[in-house]
Amino acid sequence: MDPNTIVLLVVVLLVALLAIRMPVALALALAGATGLALLQGTDFATNMLATEPFAQTNEFTLTIIPMFILMGVFAVRARIAEQVYAVASHLLRRLPGGLGVATVMACAGFAAVSGSSIGTAATMSRLSITEMRRAGYPESIAGALVAVAGTLGVLIPPSVFLVLYAIMTGESVAAMLAAGIVPGIISALAYATFIMAVAPKLVAKPGSADAPNLDSAVEAAAGGTGSESTRVTATATPTKLRDLEMRGLVRVALLFFIVLGGIYSGFFTPTESAAMGALVAAVMLILEFRRQGFATLYEKFTGALKETAGTTSMVFAIVVGSAILSKFFVTARLPQTATSSISALDFSPHLTIALLLLMLVPLGMALESISILVISVPLLYPIATSMGFDGVWLGILIVKLIEIGMVTPPVGINCYVVAGTSGVNVERIFRGVAPFVAIELAVVAVLFAFPELILWLPSLVR
Amino acid sequence: MDRIARAIAAPLGILASISTIVMMLGISADVAYRNIAGESIAGVLELTESALVATVFFGLAYAGTSGTHIAVDLLTSRLPEKAARGLMLLAWVLGCVILGWLVYASFGQAVDSFERNELRMGLVSWPLWPARWFVVVGFAALLLVAMVNVARLLTGRPLMGDPNGEAGSGDAPTES
Amino acid sequence: ACGGGADDDGSTELTVATAAQPDTPSNQVMQWYFNQVEERSNGQLTFDVLPPDSLCEADEVAECTQDGRADVGVSIPDYTPQMFPTDTVVSIPFTADNAHAVTQALDKANTEHEGAQQVWEQNGLVPVSHWPVGRLMLGSPEEVDSMADMQGQRWRVSGPYLQSAVEETGGSNVALTAPETYEGIERGVADAVGFAIDGAIDYKLMELLPYWTDPGTGHYSTFGMWMNQSTYDGLPEDMQEVVDNAAEDLNTGDGVEQFAEGAAGQCDTLLEGEEIEGVDRWSEEATQEWEDAVGDDLSEQWTSDAEDAGLEDASGYLDMYTSALEESEDAELIEDPVVQCIDRAEDE
Ligand code: NA
Numbered sequence: 009m010d011p012n013t014i015v016l017l018v019v020v021l022l023v024a025l026l027a028i029r030m031p032v033a034l035a036l037a038l039a040g041a042t043g044l045a046l047l048q049g050t051d052f053a054t055n056m057l058a059t060e061p062f063a064q065t066n067e068f069t070l071t072i073i074p075m076f077i078l079m080g081v082f083a084v085r086a087r088i089a090e091q092v093y094a095v096a097s098h099l100l101r102r103l104p105g106g107l108g109v110a111t112v113m114a115c116a117g118f119a120a121v122s123g124s125s126i127g128t129a130a131t132m133s134r135l136s137i138t139e140m141r142r143a144g145y146p147e148s149i150a151g152a153l154v155a156v157a158g159t160l161g162v163l164i165p166p167s168v169f170l171v172l173y174a175i176m177t178g179e180s181v182a183a184m185l186a187a188g189i190v191p192g193i194i195s196a197l198a199y200a201t202f203i204m205a206v207a208p209k210l211v212a213k214p215g216s217a218d219a220p221n222l223d224s225a226v227e228a229a230a231g232g233t234g235s236e237s238t239r240v241t242a243t244a245t246p247t248k249l250r251d252l253e254m255r256g257l258v259r260v261a262l263l264f265f266i267v268l269g270g271i272y273s274g275f276f277t278p279t280e281s282a283a284m285g286a287l288v289a290a291v292m293l294i295l296e297f298r299r300q301g302f303a304t305l306y307e308k309f310t311g312a313l314k315e316t317a318g319t320t321s322m323v324f325a326i327v328v329g330s331a332i333l334s335k336f337f338v339t340a341r342l343p344q345t346a347t348s349s350i351s352a353l354d355f356s357p358h359l360t361i362a363l364l365l366l367m368l369v370p371l372g373m374a375l376e377s378i379s380i381l382v383i384s385v386p387l388l389y390p391i392a393t394s395m396g397f398d399g400v401w402l403g404i405l406i407v408k409l410i411e412i413g414m415v416t417p418p419v420g421i422n423c424y425v426v427a428g429t430s431g432v433n434v435e436r437i438f439r440g441v442a443p444f445v446a447i448e449l450a451v452v453a454v455l456f457a458f459p460e461l462i463l464w465l466p467s468l469v470r
Numbered sequence: 471m472d473r474i475a476r477a478i479a480a481p482l483g484i485l486a487s488i489s490t491i492v493m494m495l496g497i498s499a500d501v502a503y504r505n506i507a508g509e510s511i512a513g514v515l516e517l518t519e520s521a522l523v524a525t526v527f528f529g530l531a532y533a534g535t536s537g538t539h540i541a542v543d544l545l546t547s548r549l550p551e552k553a554a555r556g557l558m559l560l561a562w563v564l565g566c567v568i569l570g571w572l573v574y575a576s577f578g579q580a581v582d583s584f585e586r587n588e589l590r591m592g593l594v595s596w597p598l599w600p601a602r603w604f605v606v607v608g609f610a611a612l613l614l615v616a617m618v619n620v621a622r623l624l625t626g627r628p629l630m631g632d633p634n635g636e637a638g639s640g641d642a643p644t645e646s
Numbered sequence: 647a648c649g650g651g652a653d654d655d656g657s658t659e660l661t662v663a664t665a666a667q668p669d670t671p672s673n674q675v676m677q678w679y680f681n682q683v684e685e686r687s688n689g690q691l692t693f694d695v696l697p698p699d700s701l702c703e704a705d706e707v708a709e710c711t712q713d714g715r716a717d718v719g720v721s722i723p724d725y726t727p728q729m730f731p732t733d734t735v736v737s738i739p740f741t742a743d744n745a746h747a748v749t750q751a752l753d754k755a756n757t758e759h760e761g762a763q764q765v766w767e768q769n770g771l772v773p774v775s776h777w778p779v780g781r782l783m784l785g786s787p788e789e790v791d792s793m794a795d796m797q798g799q800r801w802r803v804s805g806p807y808l809q810s811a812v813e814e815t816g817g818s819n820v821a822l823t824a825p826e827t828y829e830g831i832e833r834g835v836a837d838a839v840g841f842a843i844d845g846a847i848d849y850k851l852m853e854l855l856p857y858w859t860d861p862g863t864g865h866y867s868t869f870g871m872w873m874n875q876s877t878y879d880g881l882p883e884d885m886q887e888v889v890d891n892a893a894e895d896l897n898t899g900d901g902v903e904q905f906a907e908g909a910a911g912q913c914d915t916l917l918e919g920e921e922i923e924g925v926d927r928w929s930e931e932a933t934q935e936w937e938d939a940v941g942d943d944l945s946e947q948w949t950s951d952a953e954d955a956g957l958e959d960a961s962g963y964l965d966m967y968t969s970a971l972e973e974s975e976d977a978e979l980i981e982d983p984v985v986q987c988i989d990r991a992e993d994e
């Protein structure tokens with residue numbers, strides 16, 4: 009069979025498997041393995057299946073994912089999120105979409121700690137979605153907001169992704185990291201503006217008739233993840249700030265201070281910061297429940313660990329499945345074929361690069377981010393730089409487009425992470441993501457048209 | 471078979487949880503030691519890598535029995551119950567196929583790694599073969615969960631870990 | 647084209663999995679070899695080089711080549727030391743001074759030593775060539791010109807033998823993965839590094855570490871190129887000859903020459919680096935002091951590690967390798983790019 013036919017077949021197979029409700033990880037692995045077997049024989053496919061699961065997990069830098077999930081889970085069970093959001097929603101009660109804006113800001117802040125977008129989405133989802141739901145946000149919008157704002161994790165330094173790009177292309181690491189900051193802020197502003205614009209229409213007042221199944225949804229979200237701490241402020245918003253518990257705010261500030269301070273003063277690496285954050289959150293959990301006896305504490309602890317292990321398994325299963333599918337695409341020479349056919353069209357440099365970059369969106373729909381980076385950068389970078397485009401600029405655009413793929417169906421890993429950690433149905437998150445994709449594409453267009461936005465800050469460090 | 475699947479998934483879930491704590495404490499201890507003594511604790515990096523493999527693969531079946539693995543509802547919720555059930559049966563039979571394939575492939579890899587006494591060379595020589603076996607055990611346990619799901623679909627019972635207690639019907643959309 | 651299947655026109659396309667990034671000296675060595683084979687076979691043998699780390703990640707390339715997913719693999723044997731006990735011998739400090747000699751000696755010992763032959767047979771790989779990735783350089787925030795200067799610093803070096811050598815100086819070892827090294831140095835998780843010159847350039851450590859020096863430990867790691875055994879066996883005899891002859895040229899000078907050519911530009915980049923304060927080498931006495939402190943312990947450690955990894959008669963292998971090194975030392979010397987670079991720096 010001709011490789012292009014097999015590629016088409018595999019894509020159809022993947023969509024069909026997802027349609028009949030096969031778990032995403034298994035659908036990706038089966039589609040990829042089938043393609044490899046058709047293309048190169050079953051031994052070849054078996055060899056990929058033998059090596060990839062281990063290769064995609066036995067990697068120190070990836071410990072950051074379970075550790076940030078664990079930190080978020082501990083923090084929620086220590087009632088930190090609840091306390092912080094009670095204060096935030098009181099302070100922001102007059103601002104339309106105030107809580108949504110606060111969530112975006114929190115994601116941006118957390119992105120300055122976390123080097124991965126999965127880690128950011130996992131932590132913030134655990135901290136914010138139940139609380140936003142309680143404030144009357146539809147779960148589709150609340151979930152989508154966290155999934156999308158989680159992508160700031162790789163744009164705002166530290167970022168594993170930007171460092172990897174710099175090493176693959178020979179660009180300056182410092183320049184790459186600096187280049188992510190302004191686009192990160194622009195993206196955050198865009199999300200916040202959108203939330204403020206739609207909030208008056210979409211967000212129901214708590215307790216009003218516009219929020220018919222709010223309570224049941226909140227309960228489902230809490231019940232699905234074993235949290236039982238969410239009843240305190242659900243009924244009435246206290247009118248006076250001094251009635252609120254402020255220690256959550258203090259603890260969150262402390263968590264940020266320790267993690268961020270630890271990274272920037274060199275006590276630990278960004279990878280290690282996740283474990284340190286989890287440790288500090290664990291101590292806070294102990295402090296919160298120290299008076300309720302060992303049994304309660306033990307239950308809180310083991311519940312948090314089991315939840316973390318389950319979510320970690322789910323995320324990595326998808327990463328492994330995606331890696332197997334990605335090996336199929338590489339073996340079928342799909343990226344090369346696509347790149348050379350676009351280059352052969354002989355369009356103007358700007359149009360050619362724009363088309364090559366847009367090619368990342370469908371790739372992003374089916375693959376996980378590191379896979380896309382590894383297969384696309386060696387193809388795009390030489391073409392773009394030979395046409396005179398800046399490599400740093402290209403890198404940021406590539407990262408932005410790959411991150412769009414992280415929130416789009418069928419394989420939008422950030423949405424799965426949010427669904428897995430918050431208990432919100434993933435189809436609903438995908439529905440909520442649609443307007444954000446339009447916003448993201450607009451941000452990309454602005455960055456494409458005005459390279460100075462990306463290149464100004466790195467020009468100061470270079 | 472149900473009971474066997476749970477009896478296997480639950481302790482694996484505990485092992486996965488313990489590995490999570492090992493990662494957290496291992497990395498924290500290394501950070502502390504490095505800032506006090508000025509050097510890394512030999513073997514912690516390798517230990518946490520193996521712990522990550524353990525968390526991921528031991529947690530697979532636990533995630534399977536607690537309904538954490540994610541599937542997308544593109545079609546089945548719009549179909550009549552019987553048709554949906556038939557398609558999901560197909561999905562889980564195919565799931566058994568790919569999981570069986572993964573068990574077979576990773577088993578060969580683990581045997582090979584054990585026979586070669588595969589090591590990772592860092593500050594210490596760290597054996598890699600135990601972690602290779604974690605992969606086999608994890609896939610095998612998830613295969614068992616998948617087989618239980620096939621049996622459940624055939625006998626009209628809900629999938630393992632289905633929060634609705636009702637297979638084939640996703641939650642009804644509630645928003646306008 | 648896997649397994650060396652012939653196309654309609656009788657030509658064979660070999661799939662290549664590589665860990666060498668484009669525009670690196672090792673990539674140039676690899677490309678030179680592929681061009682030679684294509685030319686000498688009149689286009690009968692061609693190579694399809696997939697982007698680095700795409701078909702197989704760097705530490706999986708050897709296995710990918712072994713099981714036939716790739717026909718040819720190019721990667722660093724130290725990533726999977728268990729498979730390549732015959733190549734880790736280079737990582738014993740103070741043994742390998744001259745890249746040309748190392749390439750030639752490794753070729754000789756790998757093909758002539760019986761235990762080595764068994765290792766390759768077991769691996770299902772045909773060794774094509776191994777060339778050093780470059781002399782070890784120390785990059786540091788302050789000048790480091792002797793063992794005393796290394797004391798008390800936290801070092802990021804790779805490989806168990808270099809780490810032992812660092813401990814002899816009173817320095818300590820910090821475990822950081824290569825991609826994490828930049829941020830680790832930037833934030834002060836580690837103070838200094840030992841790396842080939844590409845650590846300074848490709849990993850951008852020259853942005854952070856102003857002093858680079860050659861402590862005289864010599865070469866410490868290699869790039870290897872291997873062919874899948876059944877791919878090789880499936881080639882017609884005349885094509886095997888083409889592959890072998892081009893490999894011989896690669897191993898007897900052309901490879902190291904290509905590497906030096908590719909590395910020449912790296913020297914410009916290093917010397918022109920705005921943050922660079924000094925590029926120099928240790929005095930002979932300083933190097934001798936460290937070498938004496940390390941002694942023979944590491945050779946003994948290597949011998950026992952290699953035996954454990956399945957290399958029979960490892961000490962015989964070490965002797966054969968060492969005497970081959972000595973023989974080649976006198977052969978026509980191809981100027982080492984790092985030695986040249988330091989000479990240039992000292993002239994300026
Ligand atoms: Na970040």
Ligand code: NA
Binds near residue numbers: 415419
């Ligand atoms: Na996607």
